[in-house]
Amino acid sequence: MERAIVHMDLDTFFVSCERLGNAQLEGIPLIIGGGDRGVVASCSYEARRFGVRSAMPIRMALAMCPQARVIKGDMELYSKMSSLVTEVIEERSPLTEKASIDEFYLDITGIDRFHGAYKWTAELAEAVTRETGLPISFALSVNKTVSKIGTGESKPTGRLEIPTDNVRPFLNPLSIKKIPMVGDATFALLSRIGIRTIQTLSEMPAPVLQQMVGKNGIEIWKKANGIDTSPVEPYTERKSISTEHTFGQDTIDIPMLRALLSGMVEKLAYQLRSEQWLASTVTVKIRYSNFDTETKQCRIPYTSCDHALARHVKELFEKLYQRRMRLRLVGLRFSGLVRGTYQINLFEDTEEMLSLYQAMDRIKNRFGPDAVARCAGAQLKTRP
Template identity: 80%
Template sequence: MARAIVHMDLDTFFVSCERLTNSGLNGIPLIIGGGERGVVASCSYEARTFGVRSAMPIKMALRLCPQAKVMKGDMELYSKLSHAVTEVIEEKAPVMEKASIDEFYLDITGMDKFYGSYTWTNELAQSVTKETGLPISFALSVNKTVSKIATGEGKPKGNLEIPENMVKPFLNPLSIKKIPMVGDATFQLLSRIGIRNIQTLSEMPADVLQQMIGKNGIELWKKANGIDHNPVEPYTERKSISTEHTFLQDTIDIEKLKRVLQGMVEKLAFQLRSEGWLTSTVVIKIRYANFDTETKQCRVQYTSADHILIKNVTDLFSKLYQRRMRLRLIGIRFSGLVRGTYQINMFEDTEEMMSLYQAMDRMKTRYGFDAVMRGGGATFKPNNKDEILKRKK
């Protein structure tokens, strides 16, 4: 029996959230992002007609569409509305995976025996819009890859169904850029040898593709041929990630403590970005030599950026550590997690800052966490009592 996999995507989510709270923004070119040196986090369809796209520098976007209104993002609002949508879908869907703050996969295999799968999905989408006020698009197909591509092709408000016998005819004429795992570098590499549409890519020998682009070659070939056996993973929301450092000898060295804290933040922030999380609450814990334990926390705008989190952790530590006794343990916890990426969160940072984080993360992923670190945290060497605690509901 062919699987029935739905991909649901909230249309121009950030823009829709802002318009929900301010109807005066309806119908105008709208850009959500940072200042002049920032980038576009999201934009309305009115802005897209001028060539504005996500991740584009704001300066370039305003050259293309000078009449656009630029607004700073409100992750608190976006998270709240994303949670509301999640509740509507989770209540009705048999299996739901929350892929990001505005994307969902559903496995409704077998439902057509009792109720038309497309009709059921369409009614669910209508329920989301009715209960939250947010527009949502969807596509129904045999796997996650095809349904995700189809959602993009059907936007806005063009909900598609791609049955098993239509997968290849649907995919073949599309650009290889439509495949989720094809970035600019892979597109340029394949374009140089004349591979620009999915059909040409699907007909290429899989082993040759693997030699060209490495271990992801086989997976890319499968996706081009409409093959994707990845399951829809039931949604569980992580509450927090944390790490603790127990000193081999109790210490009162403030500078040493701050260096260790910085290294701990770097490690956790990299984990946040790698797993696609943003945090809204920072908690710091200290344990004195007499085993007295104290904690302090603060709220932050949703982020996964080292420099923001380091500042908040350092400030908290300065406020918390007042007794001037030796410490045996320090710990950090990031909680209030939501799905999101560094790019959509950094409404005020520059394109250069974002590029730096991306470059550092690539090096850490390829060569290990210690391959590149901030100067202050470079002296942090985890001991055998360090641990990262992952708590789930």
């Protein structure tokens, strides 16, 4: 049976959320981001017409579009609205994968026995907008790659169906930058040898492409040829990541405990970013020398950045550790995970902070997770 895979993407999600509560924001260039030294987390289509793009420095965006209005952003609101959309989709869809805070994959294979697959998807999109007020685009095709590219081409508020016999004609004229996994560096490399369209890339021998761009070469070649067998997986597949540390000797060394927690945050946050997860719940656990175990948790806006997570971990630990008895164990868990990338934290960050995280992650990817660390998390010698 031929697969029927839908990709749904909320249009300019952060902007749409802000406009729900403020009609004066309709139709004007709008930038969601933080401060003069921050970067653009999202922007309206009116701002995009001036060249403004996500991850661009705010100063550059305002130079391009000085009349734009800048709003810091409200992650609590965005998380709440994302949950509402998720509920609407999951109530109706047989199999849903939440790919990020604002995009979803649906496997509706076989649904055309009862309804037309396209008609069913269009009705779902209408239900999302009716029940949440948010505009949403979708594309229906035979796999996740083609559907995702299709959604990008159908925006804003687009609806697109790409059947099997139209996959190659649809993909061929598009830029290779439309392919997931093709970043700026790969695009520049391939452009230098004249490969700029998906058709040209698809006709390239796969082993040659792999030799040029590395281990992802075969996957990129498959995507260029419209081949993608990856399944739609429920986003709750992995619920949490965690770590614990049991001391060889019970301790009451507060500075060391804080340093240890800082290091634990850094390692788990790197794991979140490496696996493209965002966490919405933080839990701190302690075990006293008499084996009493206590935990405390809090809900947070979706994030994978060290400094945001560390702030909540520190606050929880200070509230939790009140008995001033020696500890034998501390633990940390990040849960409420959804698929997503670091970019949704941008309205808290400066350009320097974003560059620092990217540089640290590159070092860790190349030399291992312990290759670089904050000084605060490296002071781990225990004093009795």
